[in-house]
Each structure stands twice: as C-alpha cells, then as structure tokens.
Amino acid sequence: MKKIIINRLGLLIFVVFGVTLISFLLSHVIPGDPARMMVGQRANEETLQQVRQQLGLDQPLLIQYETYMKGIISGDLGTSIRTQKPVIDDLEAFFPATMELAIIAFIFALVIGIPLGVLAAVKKNSFWDHASRIFSIGGVSTPVFWSGLVIILIFYGYLNWFPANGRLDMNIHPPTHITGLYILDSLLSGDMVALKSSLHHILLPAIVLSYAQLAVITRQVRASMLEIMEQEYIRTAIANGIHGPFLFFRYALRNALIPTITVVGISFGSLLGGAVVTETIFGWPGMGKYVVDSIAYLDFPAMMGFTLLIAVGYVIINLIVDLTYYVLDPQIKG
Amino acid sequence: MVLEMKDLCVDFTGMRGKVRALRNVSLSIEKGEVLGVVGESGSGKSVTALSILGLLGSNATISNGEISYLGQNLLRLGPKEMQSLRGKKIGMVFQEPMTALHPTMKVGSQLAEVIKRHRGLSKKQAHKLAVEALKEVHIHDPELVAKKYPFELSGGMRQRIVIALAMSAPPDLLIADEPTTALDVTIQKEILQLIKELNDKRGTSVLLITHDLGVVSSVCDRVMVMYAGEVVEEGKTEEVLNAPSHPYTEALLHALPDLADPEEPLKAIPGEVPDLQNRPAGCAFASRCPKAMDICGVSVPALEPVSKNRSAACWLRRDTY
Numbered sequence A: 001m002k003k004i005i006i007n008r009l010g011l012l013i014f015v016v017f018g019v020t021l022i023s024f025l026l027s028h029v030i031p032g033d034p035a036r037m038m039v040g041q042r043a044n045e046e047t048l049q050q051v052r053q054q055l056g057l058d059q060p061l062l063i064q065y066e067t068y069m070k071g072i073i074s075g076d077l078g079t080s081i082r083t084q085k086p087v088i089d090d091l092e093a094f095f096p097a098t099m100e101l102a103i104i105a106f107i108f109a110l111v112i113g114i115p116l117g118v119l120a121a122v123k124k125n126s127f128w129d130h131a132s133r134i135f136s137i138g139g140v141s142t143p144v145f146w147s148g149l150v151i152i153l154i155f156y157g158y159l160n161w162f163p164a165n166g167r168l169d170m171n172i173h174p175p176t177h178i179t180g181l182y183i184l185d186s187l188l189s190g191d192m193v194a195l196k197s198s199l200h201h202i203l204l205p206a207i208v209l210s211y212a213q214l215a216v217i218t219r220q221v222r223a224s225m226l227e228i229m230e231q232e233y234i235r236t237a238i239a240n241g242i243h244g245p246f247l248f249f250r251y252a253l254r255n256a257l258i259p260t261i262t263v264v265g266i267s268f269g270s271l272l273g274g275a276v277v278t279e280t281i282f283g284w285p286g287m288g289k290y291v292v293d294s295i296a297y298l299d300f301p302a303m304m305g306f307t308l309l310i311a312v313g314y315v316i317i318n319l320i321v322d323l324t325y326y327v328l329d330p331q332i333k334g
Numbered sequence B: 001m002v003l004e005m006k007d008l009c010v011d012f013t014g015m016r017g018k019v020r021a022l023r024n025v026s027l028s029i030e031k032g033e034v035l036g037v038v039g040e041s042g043s044g045k046s047v048t049a050l051s052i053l054g055l056l057g058s059n060a061t062i063s064n065g066e067i068s069y070l071g072q073n074l075l076r077l078g079p080k081e082m083q084s085l086r087g088k089k090i091g092m093v094f095q096e097p098m099t100a101l102h103p104t105m106k107v108g109s110q111l112a113e114v115i116k117r118h119r120g121l122s123k124k125q126a127h128k129l130a131v132e133a134l135k136e137v138h139i140h141d142p143e144l145v146a147k148k149y150p151f152e153l154s155g156g157m158r159q160r161i162v163i164a165l166a167m168s169a170p171p172d173l174l175i176a177d178e179p180t181t182a183l184d185v186t187i188q189k190e191i192l193q194l195i196k197e198l199n200d201k202r203g204t205s206v207l208l209i210t211h212d213l214g215v216v217s218s219v220c221d222r223v224m225v226m227y228a229g230e231v232v233e234e235g236k237t238e239e240v241l242n243a244p245s246h247p248y249t250e251a252l253l254h255a256l257p258d259l260a261d262p263e264e265p266l267k268a269i270p271g272e273v274p275d276l277q278n279r280p281a282g283c284a285f286a287s288r289c290p291k292a293m294d295i296c297g298v299s300v301p302a303l304e305p306v307s308k309n310r311s312a313a314c315w316l317r318r319d320t321y
C-alpha cells in the first residue's frame, strides 16, 4: 500500500515537470501576443513594451520558465491576464463547480452503467442486451454539444421542467461556503432551499456529461461479466445452489469490477476534461467555462494552470484506481 | 434408489454440427453406495455428471432418457426447483481445486454463504457452522483457515474446502468429478479417505469419476466403465476388476502401471478413441479390440446382464447368461 502511494507521488513530480514544460513551450510557439491582447490594437509600442515587462515576457525563455517553476513550488501559478487575479484563486473559485458536476455525472454513470452492464451480460442476446447496446452506441457516438442542446430543447424549451443555466436560481443565495460543492454545503448547513435548487440545476448537465461515460462503463462491465460467468468458481457456486442476483452481484460482479476500474478511472478523468463543453452549453460557472474564456483571451497563465490541475487530477485518479485494486483483489500485496 | 439414469442421450451442437456425447447411458446408485465411473479422456464421464445437476452448457441438448432423484424426474424440474436441489440434495466436487473457489472471497465466507442458503440461518450462525464444516473435513485450525483466501492455501486444502462446500447441506448424493487428479499422490489418498469417511459416517451416496482403476478398487462398491459416450461394462468392483467381461475393461486393466515393477513403461491401449462426430457402425471399440468379430463392425451390442451383478455391451458375452 505504502509502495503504491510513494510510487504514484514520485510519478506526480515527473508529470508536473513534463506537463508544465510542454504547456509552457506551447504557449510560446502559438502565434498571438497576450500583451497586445491586453492593451488593445490602438495602444502604442511604448505601452506594449511596458506591459510586456510587467508580464515578464521580455525575459529570455529559460528565465521565464524558471520563474514559473519557482512560483509553482510556492503555490503560485501566476496571474491571470484576463481577470488580473492570481490563477490559483481563480481555479479555487471555479474548480468546485466543475468537481461537483463531474462527481454527480460520475455517480450517474456508475449507478446506471454497472447494473445495465450486468443485465446485458446476464440476459445476453435478449431484448435487454440489444437495448443496452443501442443505448451505449448512442452514448459514445453522440457529441455532447448535440445531446446537450437536444436535452435543453426538450426539458427546458418544451416542458420547462428544468432550468438550463447556472448552478442556482437567480433569487437563491449560495449555501455557506464549506467545500464549494453546493449540494454538499447545503446538506451540511441544512439549507434545503439551496439544496433543492442546486439539484434541480445540476440534473440536466450531469446527465448529458455522464452519457458517454455511462456507455463505456456499461460495455466494459458486460464484457468482464461474460468472462467471469464462464469461470470455474462460478460453476462451483451454481453447483452449490447459489443463483440469481446474489450470484451475479455478490459472486461475479465483484471480480468483473476489477478490470472495469481502470476504465472507470479514465472515465472520471474524461468527465473533468469533457466538462469544458458541457459547462459552456449549460452556462455552468466552472473551470470549463473559465478556460474557454481564457483561451479566447490568450490568457496563458490561466490555461497552463488549468492544464496542470487536470494532469495532477489524472495522477490522483490513478492512485485511487491502484488503491481500489488493492482493496478488491487480495492477491495484490505490497 | 437415490439416483437413476435411464437411456440418457446428450448432443452438443458445435461448429461442425451435432455430436452425440452420451448414447443411452444408464446408471443407478443406492443409498450409501459408492459408484465409480471410469474411462479414457473424452468418454463422457463429466457430461454424465453435469447432466444430473443441469449444468450442461446452452449448446447441449438432452435428446432422450430420464434422470430421477428419489423418484423425482430431474429433467422436468423448472429452474427454481433445480436451484434448490443443487448443493442441498446433490453436491458436486470438480477436478481443479485451484480454480473452483472464488478467488477474492475468504473461504469461511464462501462456506457461510452456501450454508446460509441451504439452512436459512443468520450470517453469524452460518459462520459458526462454516468453521464446523472445515473441522469435518479435517482442517486443523479451522478458525484461522476460514479467514484465508484460496490463494493462500495448498491444493489439498482447497479440495477439502470444495468438499466441505459440497457436503455442507449435507446432500444425499455427492458427485465427485476426478477430485484427486490435480493433486499429489499422498494428498490424493487423503482426499479419497475423506470422501470414503463422509460416505461411511453420513451414508451419503457417491458418484466418483476417475480414470484411475486403483482409486476404483480402493473406494468404490460398484464400477461403470465408459467408452466413447457409452457404458460398456457395469458391476461389482471386485468382480469387474478381477474378471472383466468387456475387452475394453480388460485393456484398461492391462494398461495399469505395474506396481511390482515401476521401471516398466506404461502400456497404452493401442489405437485411438473414435471421433464422436463420425462414430463407426457397430461396436465403438471394434477398431482397437483384439477379439473383434464380423458382427462387431455391423451391429451395436446392447448393455445386457452377463451374470447376477454384472452387465456388459459386447457380442462375446451374448447368450452367456
């Protein structure tokens, strides 16, 4: 267990180094001048140079990178060109919204995807299997911007059952800030009004965001369930009178989940990444929206901060995946 | 009669079409009796065993025959009734103890789940009985073993646990499909002793599949010899082994390693088992039989009594009884 954690934390250092280096270099080869963006087309050369100096853009590349890395070590990701605030503060403000959306979408994907995969495997080649296959193909082949718009059109446009914008109704105050996750915060502070409104707002974007992952999880669970059901220990269990849901969930699913975990881990990473589009469609004030706005503004510190955060997120998810393996499979020691 | 099988025919549908794996197989087991089933690989021993508990795969069809357990026709049972029979009335032990147990469940929990199911007990009571069950199969320190995962145990230990699982109800009939083949010789003896002991103590009937005639002679009351999906000889163990009626049984005995002279290489039966897909007309053993006659290649000999306690399917034995 310790070995796994130390291993992954060692990896983290490499990832941080690699990702910052690449994103740093990229930000300097991409044509476009952030200083020019800031001062506008009509500013004169003098002002431009002044701003360059302020941003440190006049320094040699290596010095700039060194300054940036030093900052990261002390927890400073630079200052956003667009918002003029420290990037770390901006991420802190927007990250919880993205995290909340990704978590809820993830829960949907698991809670629906796993039983659907089991059902498809147990009733192989039946109506349920085919239905789940079509549903899954829909999931992986429908782009989020399309399914998002269709869902908004139906549930907001025609039916008007759900809102299509933001995290809360306009007239409702956010719950007391504890974690920044509105659902959790409103539960913790007993704010039922905020809870109801935030659940109401998160449902549509979470469904849209989860659909593609749900499909992947369903297919993976089905495939590994079919494999496990062929194993001899399942035959022993059946010969000993174990049957029905108990056999599928207690005996088979547990082991079918082991190969599924990697897929699930990657899936959560994709959720964080995929949130960019979903957030834009649903006006969700998360990091996705923040980064899209930053790109439009050539706000390199903000983009690099976001990239770094996602990369670190992936490493942490990998760590969680490894630890879950450890818990599910007693044969992995050390 | 605990179990009776009559004229069972089983077909497998595969890529090359239909194959008849069992042809008119009949057998019966009395209460407390140990029936041995022997035959070369592919002779249909496992298919016979699996058909009893309805564990044949979806590519199998039972096209003829009857299997009755205490007078109840098993082939007419619905899935629910069959499930409640498995493990509870008829237990089964498989050949490969390394893969027969759930790899990520502690052995105590596996036993407890099955016991809970058979006897409708609480989790706690079931766990207590699980430890008892481990003691019954002579596992020292059962409390400790109950907390182990299969991969932490030896093959012999695992097979004891598989037997404990199959015997937990306890069932009236235990089917053991080559329970010792995968084990070391010394462990084989212990496992056989254990099965024999459970049979003596509880009166459980046993269907013991093996390809080892030594095993048959040490534990079986009666023996049934199978060849190419058919029963060729059946009778009391001493009688069959001392004076085989069927040339195939004779050949099997001949191929037995000579214990007095371990240097001598194993004698294999010359020739090959016929391809079930293209079963020859007449006696299936004819191509390898040293005593084959004209009629053997033309017409199939039926399994018929040749003496008081014995049946054989061979043209040589017709009209002798």
Ligand SMILES: Nc1ncnc2c1ncn2[C@@H]1O[C@H](COP(=O)(O)OP(=O)(O)OP(=O)(O)O)[C@@H](O)[C@H]1O
Pocket: B012, B013, B014, B021, B039, B040, B041, B042, B043, B044, B045, B046, B047, B048, B057, B059, B211, B276
């Ligand atoms: N699931 C299956 N699908 C197709 N054919 C099968 C299947 N199971 C068994 N058979 C066929 O049935 C025949 C009998 O097989 P069976 O497993 O009963 O042999 P066996 O006597 O148990 O042999 P062994 O000593 O190797 O265990 C074989 O020819 C085999 O090819």
Ligand code: SF4
Pocket: B246, B247, B248, B283, B284, B285, B286, B287, B289, B290, B291, B292, B293, B296, B301, B313, B314, B315, B316
């Ligand atoms: S019937 Fe003929 S071929 Fe078959 S075993 Fe008897 S003698 Fe041999």
Ligand SMILES: [Mg+2]
Pocket: B045, B046, B047, B177
């Ligand atoms: Mg077999």
